[in-house]
Amino acid sequence: MKYRKSQIQSSETIFAVFIIIIIIIIALVFYSRAQEGKLKEAEREQRSLRMISLAHTITSWPELECSVLNSRDFNCVDAVKLDLLQDFIKESKNDDSYAFKYYSDVLRRSTITVTEVYSFSGPLKTWVVYNNSFASRSQETVYIPVNVYYPLEQRKSYALMELKVYE
Amino acid sequence: LKLKLFSSRKGFELQFNWMFVLIAGAVFLFFFFLIIRGQVSVSDEDSSLQAQSDFGFILRSSQGSRESEKKIPFNSRIEFSCRDGVPSYGAPGSPFFENYQYLVLFTPHIADSSQLLFKTMSLKAPFAAASLSYLTTGQVSYVFLDDGLQSKYLFSSLPQDSTRAFHTGSVSSLEDHNFDQVVIVFDASKVSPSDVLNSNLPFFAQNRHDVISLVEYENAGGTPGSFGTVRFYTYSDAGFSLVGESYYFSQLELLGAVYSGSYELYSCEADKINARLGLISELYSRRAAALSSSYPSCGPIYTSMIAELDEVKLAAKEPYTISSAQRLFESSQNVHSFNLKLVDTTSCALLY
Numbered sequence: 475m476k477y478r479k480s481q482i483q484s485s486e487t488i489f490a491v492f493i494i495i496i497i498i499i500i501a502l503v504f505y506s507r508a509q510e511g512k513l514k515e516a517e518r519e520q521r522s523l524r525m526i527s528l529a530h531t532i533t534s535w536p537e538l539e540c541s542v543l544n545s546r547d548f549n550c551v552d553a554v555k556l557d558l559l560q561d562f563i564k565e566s567k568n569d570d571s572y573a574f575k576y577y578s579d580v581l582r583r584s585t586i587t588v589t590e591v592y593s594f595s596g597p598l599k600t601w602v603v604y605n606n607s608f609a610s611r612s613q614e615t616v617y618i619p620v621n622v623y624y625p626l627e628q629r630k631s632y633a634l635m636e637l638k639v640y641e
Numbered sequence: 642l643k644l645k646l647f648s649s650r651k652g653f654e655l656q657f658n659w660m661f662v663l664i665a666g667a668v669f670l671f672f673f674f675l676i677i678r679g680q681v682s683v684s685d686e687d688s689s690l691q692a693q694s695d696f697g698f699i700l701r702s703s704q705g706s707r708e709s710e711k712k713i714p715f716n717s718r719i720e721f722s723c724r725d726g727v728p729s730y731g732a733p734g735s736p737f738f739e740n741y742q743y744l745v746l747f748t749p750h751i752a753d754s755s756q757l758l759f760k761t762m763s764l765k766a767p768f769a770a771a772s773l774s775y776l777t778t779g780q781v782s783y784v785f786l787d788d789g790l791q792s793k794y795l796f797s798s799l800p801q802d803s804t805r806a807f808h809t810g811s812v813s814s815l816e817d818h819n820f821d822q823v824v825i826v827f828d829a830s831k832v833s834p835s836d837v838l839n840s841n842l843p844f845f846a847q848n849r850h851d852v853i854s855l856v857e858y859e860n861a862g863g864t865p866g867s868f869g870t871v872r873f874y875t876y877s878d879a880g881f882s883l884v885g886e887s888y889y890f891s892q893l894e895l896l897g898a899v900y901s902g903s904y905e906l907y908s909c910e911a912d913k914i915n916a917r918l919g920l921i922s923e924l925y926s927r928r929a930a931a932l933s934s935s936y937p938s939c940g941p942i943y944t945s946m947i948a949e950l951d952e953v954k955l956a957a958k959e960p961y962t963i964s965s966a967q968r969l970f971e972s973s974q975n976v977h978s979f980n981l982k983l984v985d986t987t988s989c990a991l992l993y
Binding site for chain 1: 916993
């Protein structure tokens with residue numbers, strides 16, 4: 475079959491257009507990959523920011539802080555308040571009350587655990603204050619050293635507050 | 642020549658190639674135009690969302706501060722509203738507004754300045770109950786019509802860099818300095834409300850009337866800032882008209898009314914404070930019960946505290962009225978007295 479010169483010219487043009495389209499598609503794929511990386515980075519940054527603000531909030535929470543006549547003790551949590559808050563959040567989860575909504579909004583997808591590491595007297599205790607964990611590949615953990623104050627025995631112990639944030 | 646070009650076969654081929662290139666070129670151009678337009682709108686949305694997210698971070702991290710005052714550079718406009726009891730903020734161009742249903746923020750409707758004036762204070766009722774955030778900008782002007790003790794406190798509680806002034810002369814002589822919002826504040830016991838409400842503001846052009854808001858407060862307790870009523874007015878050609886009446890049970894709440902200058906925004910935040918107060922009172926009530934079982938000798942004091950805390954919980958649940966504001970104020974004062982009694986007369990553990 476013999477092609478005319480004009481037919482060959484048209485085919486060449488169509489071929490050139492086809493190649494250009496393919497180049498554009500490849501460029502778009504690379505661009506979207508780069509954007510995806512940027513989005514993941516932004517997500518990670520957001521998670522870190524959220525953890526910083528949450529850690530900052532819970533260490534000075536009225537719900538947990540040690541205070542004597544409103545004078546605050548820095549990085550100190552009250553053992554009685556820990557017991558009460560742990561039970562209170564669990565209870566509120568069951569009845570879907572304002573309290574549950576409040577803590578879910580403030581703490582979101584996170585887990586807060588206080589584990590005693592040294593006590594002058596008495597056994598070492600662990601409190602799971604809040605647990606809204608779920609299987610997630612993206613999670614960040616921070617440990618905050620705190621004192622645990624027992625107002626009834628008037629003694630202190632050393633503990634680590636573990637804050638896990640999930641995305 | 643035209644006819645010749647189309648009539649000959651070669652001429653037709655040439656025309657076909659050119660038309661093909663033109664159509665393909667137009668399609669490419671259109672395609673790139675769509676991409677660029679999409680990118681521009683995505684970039685606008687991105688910057689709005691970024692501003693919103695930055696503001697969210699500022700707001701959430703402020704919850705960890707007890708007393709702080711900050712100047713935060715911020716190059717975006719943020720708008721605030723409260724619909725159906727749900728407050729939200731957002732930057733113009735953002736596809737959605739962010740709700741902040743559980744964090745307390747007193748702010749005017751618009752924050753549009755290169756610098757945000759952010760303040761955090763801890764509400765004590767009498768124990769630390771909530772972290773209250775206050776936001777304003779230099780573009781919001783606060784004018785106090787009296788220089789009584791209470792107004793002086795409110796004036797000094799506004800940030801150093803805010804635009805604030807005492808104007809003890811006639812309201813009608815207030816001049817327009819082109820601020821985004823002008824909040825006029827007065828104590829009803831120091832300035833006659835009828836004098837203020839019957840005044841005109843001739844220096845404000847008609848299209849600037851909506852920037853004016855008037856906050857009238859009336860202290861009902863014995864001491865300044867204890868508890869009382871706060872009324873919000875807007876201004877129009879017909880003069881000042883009442884938008885709504887709300888209440889306060891602490892100085893910090895009244896300060897919030899001044900910061901926002903808006904009935905809608907203030908009521909939302911006041912409701913949140915009451916809900917939070919109910920929650921924290923429940924925790925302190927349980928703490929009092931736990932301490933009572935360990936210290937039987939102080940049982941009666943702890944029991945009295947529990948009764949007062951129950952009163953706080955009840956008052957906080959009710960719709961906000963002057964009576965509930967009074968009960969919140971008095972019961973928290975009573976809890977404080979009982980706590981002092983524990984210090985002065987016993988060796989039992991304190992409630993807070």
